[in-house]
Amino acid sequence: MTANRTAPASRTAPPANSLAGALLAWYDRHARSLPWRVLPDDRANGEITDPYRVWLSEIMLQQTTVQAVKPYFEAFTQRWPDVRALAEADEEDVMKAWAGLGYYSRARNLKACAETVARDHDGVFPDTEAGLLALPGIGPYTAAAIAAIAFDRPAAVVDGNVERVISRLRAIETPLPAAKPEIRAATAELVPDDRPGDFAQATMDLGASLCSPKKPACALCPWIGACAAHKAGLAETLPKKAPKQAKPTRRGMAFVITRGDGAVLLRRRPPKGLLGGMSEPPVSAWGEDAAQNDLAQVPDALAGLGAAWRRATGDVRHTFTHFHLELAVWRAEIEGTPPAPDGHWWSAACDLDGEALPTVMRKALATGLRD
Template sequence: MTSLAAELLDWYDRHARALPWRVGPRERARGTRPDPYRVWLSEIMLQQTTVQAVKPYFDAFTARWPDVSALANEDEAEVMKAWAGLGYYSRARNLKACAEAVARDHDGRFPDTEEALRALPGIGPYTAAAIAAIAFDRPAAVVDGNVERVMTRLRAMETPLPDAKPQIREETTALVPTHRPGDFAQAMMDLGATICSPRKPACALCPWITPCAGRAAGIAETLPRKAPKKAKPTRHGMAFVVERADGAVLLRRRPPKGLLGGMSEPPVSAWGEGVAKDDLAAVPSELDAMGLDWRRVSADVRHTFTHFHLELAVWHARAPLEAEAPDGCWWSGANALSGEALPTVMRKAVEAGTRR
């Protein structure tokens, strides 16, 4: 084991974060092994999402589906409902597919190698390395955003991301110990999350203060360097919120593939950079026969996705109590709306359309 790895593990033994999916260093030393299911679930949820946002979802998922077989046997619509609000919804679809594959092809047990893990739905190189290291103590290089920041500062790498990624992985791999690689992976994450922060890193508290080349050069806070981001385009669209006399709202399900696939929504128009927001010719065909009187809500709904901004004009109409839901739609009662698989942008649209 290198001295750097030993120093980091010593720091981790004293300062490891307590996280609901983690087996801490003291518990590991007493022989408690991490549950691969909980490690996998947390790593999928943590993709592009903060620890604080993930905690309540993780607790809810593990309470409802305590193991991978329970999740595999659940209806996909229920999983999507439980995921609503966490974002990046392809993760939820892959989560269900992966659980089914583990239950069907691996007797309910996650494989313990990076190669076998990468063959499962929704598990890429990073997630495979994280599960292999944390759950099975395989010596794998686990490189997330926190680790990228730590390594570029430790080695004073001035090559901008993403071009620096191969060097970061090479340098990280060289540090991974054969003893306690899972703890080492989590220690690297904790160091980046708590000490080596993006702004004003707490260098005085860092176990690597002496060997950190970025600190010695006075450039630590400027690292990692990043290539300029392309400006995001803004797309427009229309959301049509139909409210029945008893407060129920008309919903439909989005196609299973693509953005927000399989989630619920009020009927919407197509989205695009040239789409008009006041053209009622864009009313979805399933609403035509309802004979509704539309009014535009004053405030548009705005939401930002990874690659574009979206502005939705919200239109509202009232329907009589006896109105039947068109094919492919259903009425969701006021008490049921909170449990629907509505992504954040669609929940915003419903709230805007039904606000008094």
């Protein structure tokens, strides 16, 4: 059985003239304090790194900012303090707790991964990249990050901040994403055998603080003397990025209906696909040529409610990874307290905050309910 937590890292003197050593010395003084991180001094004093917290933070941080993740991480770890607790949680509760964080397939994979670790690994995370890659929802980057940070494996951990740091350090002018293999190889050459987890976090911190996208603070950087881009005056131009393709715009209709007691009609999206398993008011199909004023698009399940629909003021606009979405919001009120159609439920107004509603659906409800 693999160890579930890493032993304290040593604080031995770094090798002379070593890039890794210079960065680790900088990190020892300037490491960011984050809820999921064990700081260098604390590790030296015996505090151990919990792979569960590292894994949870890395999943949450995918395409999401540190500031956005912090409250979600703290809420998750208070409610489900270890992987077994999360494995035993109700999936709907997990989706509700994730609501607003985006990229909802992460939440479904999070639950599946916790169940796999609890069932197949006796609640202990594998401590190698290969073992971690076999778990649901863990790709090459996340496996490397967990292996390095949680288990001090010498893995090359390359996120957006690291891409910027390394592309500047080595003056890699190949545009992203084509430059990714070159950047990863350059990172791997720098990873030290001693404290690889701290090195990974130090490189991220360097990119998040000094080596910023615009106006990097090169004078304060521990790698200024070795930075090829700084020497060539190219730092602010790197990394180069290939031109982005224009995103299409899809359109659709959202139907916000309330009954006499103020409850709002909701349904659950299919378990797979975009926003899978999340809650929503009934919506029409989305498409680039979809109608937004055609009440023939009202879902058949709502026909028996006898609603008189009117268009709400203002449309909802939201951007997903691959397309923009515009929703025309239609509003209706019905008298009494009829039962919900099959596959739907009435959610009391006071319960809406606790529903597993993604941001775009919260926007639609807010638009429909304010009229």
